[in-house]
Every structure is written in C-alpha cells, then in structure tokens.
Amino acid sequence: MSNSIEIPFSTTLMVRDTCLCLHVQRAARALARLFDDALRPAGLTNGQFSLMMSLNRPEPPPMGPVAALLAMDQTTLTAALKPLQRKGWVTVMENPRDRRGRLLSLTTEGKAVLVKALPIWKSTHAMIDGKLPDGGAERLRQDLQALS
Amino acid sequence: MSNSIEIPFSTTLMVRDTCLCLHVQRAARALARLFDDALRPAGLTNGQFSLMMSLNRPEPPPMGPVAALLAMDQTTLTAALKPLQRKGWVTVMENPRDRRGRLLSLTTEGKAVLVKALPIWKSTHAMIDGKLPDGGAERLRQDLQALS
DNA sequence: ACTAAATAGATTGATATCAATAGAAATGGA
DNA sequence: TCCATTTCTATTGATATCAATCTATTTAGT
Secondary structure: OOOOOOOOHHHHHHHHHHOHHHHHHHHHHHHHHHHHHHHHHHOOOHHHHHHHHHOOOOOOOEHHHHHHHHOOOHHHHHHHHHHHHHOOOEEEEEOOOOOOOEEEEEOHHHHHHHHHHHHHHHHHHHHHHOOOOOOHHHHHHHHHHHHO | OOOOOOOOHHHHHHHHHHOHHHHHHHHHHHHHHHHHHHHHHHOOOHHHHHHHHHOOOOOOOEHHHHHHHOOOOHHHHHHHHHHHHHOOOEEEEEOOOOOOOEEEEEOHHHHHHHHHHHHHHHHHHHHHHOOOOOOHHHHHHHHHHHHO
C-alpha cells in the first residue's frame, strides 16, 4: 500500500520553532503557573486577579466591556464570576437602566483581597520584567497587542 | 466606619496596562480563537494541531518530553490525548523499555489530518505574521521564550 | 536480592475556555 | 402601539488547565 502521506520531520521542526500561536500559548501557560503560585497565598489565580483588578473602578461596569477588555468570551466571564461570587468578593447585580444587563462590583472583602495581592503582583512582575532586555516589556506588549 | 482599604483607580489602570501576564493571556485567547476558527474545517483546535505536530517524529516520544515541549502539565497532556485517541488519530502504547511510560505516535489517519491542516496553518500564520513589523515575529518569539 | 527513593502517568476535583443555543429585555420601524 | 431585530446574559456540552494525590515501575544504595 504505502499510500500514507506524511509531513517531513523538517516541516514539523519549522512549525514548532516558528508558530506564534504555540509560542504564545506556551508562554501563557508558564506565566499562569508562575503567577498562580505567587498569588496562591492571597487566594487568587492570575485570571481572578486580572478580573478583579479590572472591576476596581469608580462605577460598576457591565459584563460586555469587561469581557472585551480581557479578550475573553462572555460565557467565560459568566463562569469566572461564579467562584468569586461564592467567596463574597464580587457582586453581580441587575442593571436598573437595562434589565438585560448586570453590573459588576467588588465587595469590601474583595477589595481587601486585592490589597493583599497587589504587592505580590508587583514583585512577581518585577521579576519577570527583569528577564527581558531594557525596553523589552513595552516592546512585547506592543507586539502582543498587534496580534489581537 | 469607612475602614475599607481601596486601591486607587490609577493603580488599576497601571496594572491593566503593564501586566505582562494579562497581556499574554489576552493574546493567547485571541490567537487560540483565530486558529481554532481557521483549523475547524480540518477538525482540529490550535492545541490539538500543536500537539499532533509535535508527535510527527521518526521515533514515538514518551509523554514527559512532549509535555515539557508544550510547557503544559503532564495531567493536561493525558487529558488532551483522550479525544485524539477516540478519533483514532493518536496511539498511546506502553513503552516496552520502561513499563511506567507511554509512547505517543500518530496513526495514518492522524497524519492525514495533519496534512490537511498544514496549509491552513501556513496561511493563518502568514496572516498574523503580517501584522507585526519586519523581524517582529522573531523578536516576539525570543521575548516570549525569555519569560519561560 | 532487598528496600527506599525517584520517576512516569493516571485519576479526581476545581476552574477556564469557547461554540451553540436559548431566553429576556431593549430598540427601531411601520 | 406592535412586532421584528438586536443586544445582553445564561445554560449546556465539550475540551483545556493545573494541584493534589495515587499507583506502578525503575533505579540506587546496601
């Protein structure tokens, strides 16, 4: 038979070494683990920290803009809010101006958790920032933003 | 009372704008959606494509090195293999040299799926590559690797 | 050979992610 | 006002992710 079509190993190596999607997913997993480990004493994951920090605003935002800011699906946001609500750190209330919508806000306890997490974020971020050359962080942020 | 401690909004904006973890997670989600959409006709997600491509080797690798290459937890790899095994694209066999371990290999059908997916990857990757300035892709890969 | 330590994966439980779909409420046009 | 459309969110089902824990096997020290 021998009618099987194969991709040469050299092509595999090329894809592995160049695929931006793979490189970003890989870095995302590594950074998530790093921040999850660091933030664990505060009781937060990296995603929960980012979400709660994005809720620390003068006015409670609706879900749509928050999901867009985090570049996540709205259904993902709905799910991500559940554990934070259970812990009493986030409040989800009906928007009186538009009863389809919800308004998200931090509770006093939620704000206290963020206060505890902030210095951890600062030191962890400074650590990974130091792994990049001067100006590398800003360059990286711009490159990543260009992909979105 | 007013004993609630708050983080100033300016700090929130600073964290949002500078957090490399958030920027990488955000880009990871956006890129995953982009490649998932593109690869859907081939029946693969971006992660499945990367995993199967990494199995396209002369010798079937054990799980550990594959998980390390993809920077993912070994338990994640175990779970990710399940749907691919069910579809008959990947074979997981006991390593005769070390009966604790497994050897991963693509089936003929799995290789055929990869062949179908490769041109989709190429065009999609060229498209996002074009969003970066000249030399930006290589720079980005190096910056991301420095974080891992 | 025997046994303690190390290693390779699997399982469980919790959260994260998104597509597809459904529901409720607001909006706009007739 | 009425109805079709749009908008905002929730639910379901599938996969992805990791920590904690477990089993089986190999390796190393004796």
